[in-house]
Ligand code: HEC
């Protein structure tokens with residue numbers, strides 16, 4: 001169940017979307033000093049920080065757990081099976097499969113910058129990263145593990161056990177395991193996108209065409225919902241305000257982040273839309289009641305491309321078409 005309070009909020013937001021429509025319509029040619037534009041833009045979007053101060057020893061443990069298949073019910077999967085942090089922190093498929101081989105109910109969102117979202121999950125029904133890690137470890141949709149087995153595994157592994165003792169001053173327990181994963185998640189940031197460099201004053205980090213795309217994104221009201229450090233991730237909103245997305249019913253979801261969105265296809269909570277131009281076209285229609293021209297769509301898509309950042313110095317990229325296979329094990333099901 002998600003809060004009904006989304007409704008008054010929605011009304012307020014639509015109000016502000018209409019309010020910013022007017023000034024944007026009279027936006028002059030890009031003659032104004034670029035720095036002033038960037039300063040003004042910081043009221044809408046702020047740069048991804050390079051660190052959230054996660055403890056490096058705990059981050060390292062979390063990094064190990066993130067790809068440790070022994071934590072899962074059948075020993076055949078880990079967080080990284082669905083959240084490919086070597087590429088975009090998600091998967092290329094519309095929906096990954098559960099431990100039983102059936103599709104998970106929703107598309108896998110990227111774990112990059114998830115620590116900056118106000119709540120977790122498409123519906124925003126998971127209050128904290130801590131709750132999310134508990135679910136991911138134990139629910140059958142994800143790893144389907146059990147706490148007694150997870151703790152036995154971690155304590156019996158000499159390398160892990162020693163790291164837990166030194167980072168937490170005690171033997172690995174449930175709280176420490178969750179905290180290590182959360183520490184790693186706080187490290188999964190993608191700073192240094194071209195847009196952020198522009199916000200920080202590098203006037204040449206984005207092109208004039210991309211700047212025009214951003215102006216359009218603001219001008220028509222996309223940023224009434226997609227704003228803040230994650231260009232989303234801080235509000236609940238109804239999807240399908242003017243009309244519904246084809247084959248979907250209107251529902252209230254957390255506005256997703258648009259950070260790295262150019263490399264996180266497919267789109268929407270069901271992974272039903274394959275390309276970014278199509279997602280943008282639908283958003284304008286269903287959320288703003290507007291039909292965009294192909295040129296306008298391309299312009300917004302160009303801006304969205306500037307939101308791709310880097311993880312540990314490597315640009316976030318599109319993942320391979322099929323999810324990376326699990327490491328070889330000898331207990332595969334037939
Ligand atoms: C079977 C694929 C799969 C596996 C394995 C998996 N996840 Fe996920 N993850 C998902 C899906 C799907 C969602 C969205 C769930 C929803 O919204 O209902 C999600 C959501 C998340 C989110 C929230 C992101 C956001 O911005 O809302 C985080 C964080 C996360 N997973 C971390 C993890 C961690 C840590 C593990 C391992 C302990 C893990 N996941 C294992 C598929 C997976």
Ligand code: HEC
Pocket residue numbers: 217220221222223224225226237238239241253254255256257258261264266267268269270276279280283284287288300
């Ligand atoms: C009223 C709030 C609102 C407005 C306005 C809005 N969006 Fe969205 N946006 C959402 C919500 C909520 C979703 C999640 C939809 C879903 O998954 O079904 C979303 C999803 C998206 C996605 C897919 C993200 C992903 O990872 O799958 C893109 C891209 C997007 N919006 C771009 C835009 C653009 C461009 C505009 C302006 C034309 C816009 N949005 C206007 C609320 C909004």
